[in-house]
Amino acid sequence: MNLKVTCVQFDVVAREPETNRQHLDEMLKSVENTDVIVLPETFTTGFPADPNEFAEELGGVTMEWMEKVAREKNCAVCGTIITKTGDHKCCSNSMKSGFYNSFIWMEPNWNFYVYNKRHLFTMGGEIGLNNGEERITIEYKGWRIRPFVCYDMRFPVWNRNSFKDGKFEYDLAIYTAEWPEKKSEVWNTLLKARAIENQSYIVGVNRVGIDDSNIKYKGESMVLNMKGRVVAKAEEGENMFSAELNKEELTAFRDYFTVAKDWD
Secondary structure, X not given: OEEEEEEEEOEOOOOOHHHHHHHHHHHHOOOOOOOEEEOOOOOOOOOOOOHHHHOEEOOOHHHHHHHHHHHHHOOEEEEEEEEEEOOEEEOOEEEOOEEEEEEEEEEXXXXXXEEEOXXXXXXXXXXXXXXXXOOOOEEEOOEEEEEEEHHHHHOHHHHOOOEEXXXXXXXEEEEEOOOOHHHHHXXXXXXXXXXXXXXXXXXXXXXXXXXXXXXXXXXXXEEEXXXXXXXXXXXXXXXEEEEEEEHHHHHHHHHHOOHHHHOO
C-alpha cells in the first residue's frame, strides 16, 4: 500500500499569518490526488515569533484553514504553528497551560492530532514556550507516522524507533523545519542518519528565502527511503513535489535486513 506525500517548500513572510495562508492557497491550487500535504515549521509566522502576539488557540483560524484544505483536497495537512492552551488532554496528548510550537496533523472533518516540539531552539530565540513532553504516533491509511519538529532531529534518542512483538513503532517520520542554509550539511546528514538507524521513510520539509533577521534558508526539502536514499527532492526556491512511499518495499527490506531485532 502506497502513501503519496506532497511537500510544500515556500518563502514564509515573517509575522504575517494571513499573507502566508493566502499564498499557500495559491500554491495548493494545483495539488490533487495526494494523501498528505506537509508544510514547513511555523508556516504562518516564520521563526521565531512572539507567542504573546501570535499564538492561536487550538481550533483557531489557522486550524480552520487547515481543515478547509484537508476537506477540499481529501487528504491530511500538517505543519507547525504557535499555540496557547490551558491544562487539558487532546488527542492522546496532555498539555499544560502555556505556549507551544505545535505540529498539527489535520484530516477532514476535524480529526486532528497535536505534537508539541520537544527540543526548543532557545539559542535561536525560541523562548517563552513550553517543551513538549510526549511523542505521538498517527495511524493513517495503514501507516504509522511519527511527527518531529526541526531541532528535534539532533536528538537521536527522542527520534528512536522500536520493534516489539513483530511491530515497528513507526513507518514514516516527518520533520517540518526552518533550517538555515549555513547548516545545510547537517540537515542532509541527519535526515539520512534518521532514516538508516530507524529503518523508516523520512520526509523533511524546510522553508526558503531570507527572514527578517537576514537568515537565509535553502530549502532542500526531501523524501528518503529506509536505506537513507533520496527518492524525491525539491528544486531551488519555492516549489512543491510529491513522492510515493511504498509500504511493501519497506516491509521487504525490514524482513531482509533484521537489524531491528538487535536494537537496544
